[in-house]
Amino acid sequence: MVEARYDAVADFYIEGFDSIDDPASRALLDLLGPVAGLQVLDVACGHGRITRELARRGATVVGIDLSGALVTRARQIEQDDQLDIRYLHGDVTVPGSLGSFPGGFDLAACNFGLSDIDDLDAAIATVGAALKPRGRFVFSIVHPCLAGGTDISGSWPTSGRYYDEGHWTAQGARSGLRRLVGANHRMLSTYLATLRRHGLWLDELAEPLPPPGWDPAHEADRQPVFLAARCVKLLPA
Numbered sequence: 001m002v003e004a005r006y007d008a009v010a011d012f013y014i015e016g017f018d019s020i021d022d023p024a025s026r027a028l029l030d031l032l033g034p035v036a037g038l039q040v041l042d043v044a045c046g047h048g049r050i051t052r053e054l055a056r057r058g059a060t061v062v063g064i065d066l067s068g069a070l071v072t073r074a075r076q077i078e079q080d081d082q083l084d085i086r087y088l089h090g091d092v093t094v095p096g097s098l099g100s101f102p103g104g105f106d107l108a109a110c111n112f113g114l115s116d117i118d119d120l121d122a123a124i125a126t127v128g129a130a131l132k133p134r135g136r137f138v139f140s141i142v143h144p145c146l147a148g149g150t151d152i153s154g155s156w157p158t159s160g161r162y163y164d165e166g167h168w169t170a171q172g173a174r175s176g177l178r179r180l181v182g183a184n185h186r187m188l189s190t191y192l193a194t195l196r197r198h199g200l201w202l203d204e205l206a207e208p209l210p211p212p213g214w215d216p217a218h219e220a221d222r223q224p225v226f227l228a229a230r231c232v233k234l235l236p237a
Contacts, residue, residue: 005116005181006046010069013177014047023208024140025050027228028111031138031206035059038106041130043092043123043139044113048074048085054109055083062105064088064098093122104132110139115183118167120194128198131233137200140228143207144188149220153178156185165190191229200231 006013020029028050032040036058042051045063047070055061063085065071071089078085090097108127117123127137145162148154153170156162165186170178192202206228215221 004065004067004069006065006067007069009177009180010047010067010073012180013070014073016177017046018049020049020053023210024226024228025111027206027208027226028109028138028140029053031204031228031230032107032109032136035107039101039104041098041105041108041127043108043110043127044116045074045087046070046113048077048087050109050111051085051087052077052081052083055085059107060084062086062088062098062101064090064092066091092126093117093119095126097126098130101130104135105130106132106135108135108137110137112140112142114139114141114191115185116181118184120184120186120190121197124194124198124200128200128233131200133233133235135233136203137195137231137233138228140226141191142183143224143227144186144191145224146220147223148172149215150217151175152215152220155183162187195231199233199235201234202229203232204230 035054038059040054040059040061042061042063045051045065048063051061051063068089071087074087108131142155144155146155151173153172153175156164157168167182167184169182207224208226210221210225
């Protein structure tokens with residue numbers, strides 16, 4: 001298994017990202033809809049902030065993450081909360097990483113995780129294979145069209161272009177996490193083509209506004225900041 005970038009920054013991440021009360025997370029949960037009684041997979045679950053909310057809403061949830069440090073923290077919290085969540089320390093880009101789940105999942109979620117995964121095609125292949133027919137995959141990301149704001153890095157380097165895909169490390173003073181772990185920038189067309197290649201067809205999009213004061217100079221408030229999407233698994237004709 002490859003080394004996880006988040007292992008070295010686990011404490012920083014847990015301290016700074018432990019709430020679901022942000023526009024992108026709310027949009028993701030809205031697109032997921034009611035989850036009570038459903039089998040849900042949380043991809044790149046981290047220390048379980050979305051995973052636990054799904055379980056509290058009545059879902060049976062499996063979370064998977066590459067970071068052993070974050071999964072360890074998620075399991076520690078589970079010991080206290082007792083939400084019957086199963087956490088896997090694994091690489092979602094590796095076939096068989098989920099083990100055996102007969103019948104598959106009704107839903108899959110990924111909150112801000114796709115930009116951390118280098119092999120998008122392999123990850124989406126795993127998600128597509130894990131879902132039941134008509135199952136839904138909902139994800140949120142920094143909007144690929146975000147050019148940045150005051151001390152806030154965009155989706156691609158200031159020296160580059162929207163069309164330049166690849167992993168890079170942010171430099172914006174207020175982009176603390178992405179200065180530590182970097183991000184993979186991909187065009188919208190790349191996401192769409194990858195999803196369709198694995199039987200996942202776009203159903204609905206959301207582009208929530210950032211919270212008030214997110215960019216004091218209001219540069220980023222005039223452009224898309226977050227993107228959430230829901231896809232449906234359709235069988236080949």
